[in-house]
Amino acid sequence: MNRRPPSTLAVVATVLAKDLRVELRTLQSVPAMLLFATTIFVIFRFGLDRTRLDGALAAGVLLVTILFAALLAINRIFVAEREQGGFEAIRLAPADGTALFFAKAAALLVYLVVLEAFALPVFWLFFLDSGSGLVPLLPVLLLLDAALAVTGALISPMATNSRARDLIGPLILLPLLVPAMIAAAGAGQHLLAAGGPSYEQYGTWLAVLGLYDLIFLLIGWAAFDFLIED
Amino acid sequence: MSDPVPEPADAPALRTSGLSHAYGERWVLRDLSLELAAGETLAVLGPNGAGKSTLLRIVATLLRPTEGSIEVFGFDLPREAWKLRGRIGFLGHQPLLYRDLDGRENLAFHAQLFGIADGGARAAELLERVGLAHRASTRVDEMSAGMVKRLAVCRALLHEPDLLILDEPLANLDPAGAETVAPLIGPAPGRTRVVVTHDVDAALEQADRVLGLERDGSVAFELPVGDVDAARARRIYSERTGVAA
Numbered sequence: 001m002n003r004r005p006p007s008t009l010a011v012v013a014t015v016l017a018k019d020l021r022v023e024l025r026t027l028q029s030v031p032a033m034l035l036f037a038t039t040i041f042v043i044f045r046f047g048l049d050r051t052r053l054d055g056a057l058a059a060g061v062l063l064v065t066i067l068f069a070a071l072l073a074i075n076r077i078f079v080a081e082r083e084q085g086g087f088e089a090i091r092l093a094p095a096d097g098t099a100l101f102f103a104k105a106a107a108l109l110v111y112l113v114v115l116e117a118f119a120l121p122v123f124w125l126f127f128l129d130s131g132s133g134l135v136p137l138l139p140v141l142l143l144l145d146a147a148l149a150v151t152g153a154l155i156s157p158m159a160t161n162s163r164a165r166d167l168i169g170p171l172i173l174l175p176l177l178v179p180a181m182i183a184a185a186g187a188g189q190h191l192l193a194a195g196g197p198s199y200e201q202y203g204t205w206l207a208v209l210g211l212y213d214l215i216f217l218l219i220g221w222a223a224f225d226f227l228i229e230d
Numbered sequence: 231m232s233d234p235v236p237e238p239a240d241a242p243a244l245r246t247s248g249l250s251h252a253y254g255e256r257w258v259l260r261d262l263s264l265e266l267a268a269g270e271t272l273a274v275l276g277p278n279g280a281g282k283s284t285l286l287r288i289v290a291t292l293l294r295p296t297e298g299s300i301e302v303f304g305f306d307l308p309r310e311a312w313k314l315r316g317r318i319g320f321l322g323h324q325p326l327l328y329r330d331l332d333g334r335e336n337l338a339f340h341a342q343l344f345g346i347a348d349g350g351a352r353a354a355e356l357l358e359r360v361g362l363a364h365r366a367s368t369r370v371d372e373m374s375a376g377m378v379k380r381l382a383v384c385r386a387l388l389h390e391p392d393l394l395i396l397d398e399p400l401a402n403l404d405p406a407g408a409e410t411v412a413p414l415i416g417p418a419p420g421r422t423r424v425v426v427t428h429d430v431d432a433a434l435e436q437a438d439r440v441l442g443l444e445r446d447g448s449v450a451f452e453l454p455v456g457d458v459d460a461a462r463a464r465r466i467y468s469e470r471t472g473v474a475a
Contacts (some may be wrong), residue, residue: 003389005316006345014342022330085326088292093343094316229294229308 005094008102015090015103020110022080029076030111033069037119040065041126053127059188062123063181066116066141067148073111074152075169077104078160087157087228101153101224105217108149116141133197140187143209147180150216157227176216183208241304243268243393243422244289248298250447251284258284260448261298266439268303268392271423273433276443276450282426283323283397285443289424290320290395302393316344319391321399321415325382329371333362333381336370337388344389356384361410375402383411396425430464 006014023029044061045051053061081087081100090100120141124131151173159169187205191197244266251259259281266272274282287293288300291311299306305313320326327336334353341349357363360380370378379402386394399415400408417423417436427433433440434455442450 003316003347004345006342010345011343014339018328018331018335018339021335022328026330080328080330084328085324086328088320088322088324089326089340089343091292092290092315092318092320093340094345095343 008096008099011090011093011095011099012103012106015100016106019077019103019107023107023111029073030114032072033111033115034118036072037065037069037115038122040068041119041122045126051127052129054129054192054194056185056189058127058192059185061127062119062192063144063184063188065119065123066112066144067177067181069115069119070108070112070148070152071170071173073108074148074156074173075159075166077108077152078156081157082160091228097225097228098221100228101220104156105146105149105153105220108152109145112145112148113142116145128192130196133191133193136197136199136202137188137191139206140184140191140209143206143213144180144184146213147177147209147216150213150220151176151180154216154220154224154227157224180209180212183212241301242266243270243303244272244424245301246298247300249285249288249295249300250297251281251288251293252296257296258447259288259295259443260446262441262449263298264439264441264452266422266424268422269420270438271417271425271436272439272441273437273455274424274426274441274443275428275430275433277445280443280445281447282443284447286320286322286395286397286424286426289393290318290322291315292320314393316389317392319386319389319394321382321386321395322397325370325378326385327370327378327381330369332367332369333357333373333384334366336381337384340385340388346389349388352388353384356387356414357381359410359414360384361407376404376407379403380407380411383414387414392420392422394421394423396423398426398428400427431460434460 090097120134124134155169155173155176159165159172162168183205187202190200190202242265244264247263249259249262250257258279262285264272274285276282284293288295288307289302291302291307291314294308301307302314303317305311328339331339334357337353337356338349341353346352354363357366360383362377362380362384365373365377370381373381383399394415396415400411403411425433425437437455439452439454441452444450
């Protein structure tokens, strides 16, 4: 038999393709995220009794909504591996275990990009006079998505292996995400300011987010194999 | 990943010494020492809760032993478990199949994980041999338990493993299904097998060594199959394990 251990990239592609295929087939995570985000926007609109938001409040509403919508997917991202043997399969195969971490982070990133493709226009419609701040906000959101995806893929297997996964995941994850949320909010409040976007400390906040992503990517790369051991 | 690591010369397929495992305070496997040559079959007998499945998971590199040592093909576990990746076929109680994928998709996924170049052809061949070719496009969650078991057999054999670990491999199969699957997972040149079964006759027929475990996980007997006849094995099994054979 012609058999050769697959490269890490090939395993990432295999697991990612499997996850996206299952999501397209079952619609377990993304529709729930979209519905959740829309509901939260409606609640904020009526709860704050405001039809227009700007500055820190606008950034806060948008980013908190994305954060909690992301938790829905993060809580589920390793459930199939736990319940249907994906962890064992990857440990029996001549495959790099960290490929599972990269694949899950990539899947979460795809889910979050789809979420924002839907949620940003809704947010604009509900709360903004002008969408001019949303375009420069995109790199911020992309880096925040990467932060959510990488930390989510790192913490989720630990939570999934515990009985109280719905509780443990957010309890560990949310404190870890504070720096990324501060950076995203720091950039977002100026970009969504009344009167149009300002770029105060824009580069600094992007750099902070990029550094955060890099650090957690390296931690995941180094530690993930240990996390999926029995 | 690099190419498979050559195993140490003259190493037995399996060697354990004082192997024990506990889940918390509860010991399920106690002080197991045995040796199995490459190409041989070890049949493992014992009542429920005797540590049979735990032993299989340790041999499969999926579980760390609590005490004692274990070598598979000369590689010390769990320290050198990575050197065995791709050489073990594991058929446990869980089928290791994704419920939302169909049979063909599941096998393609595993073929890619194992780096099998002609995975599609290999999967098609196995599906044909277990009688699932016509249901290859059926999702696993729509299959019967017997069909899932046959698909799991295909998954475990896909990469032609050197060590085949089987936990009650014919459970959930009807007689026709068992007849179809048995030759595929039976003894074969170059294949070492560790098989958990409750069928003493089948164990003696196909095994080179027989291991019996007591209810508390200790070793009731560990015998070369040539040293024991079926009646004696059944009697020992019944007396020492409390299970009628």
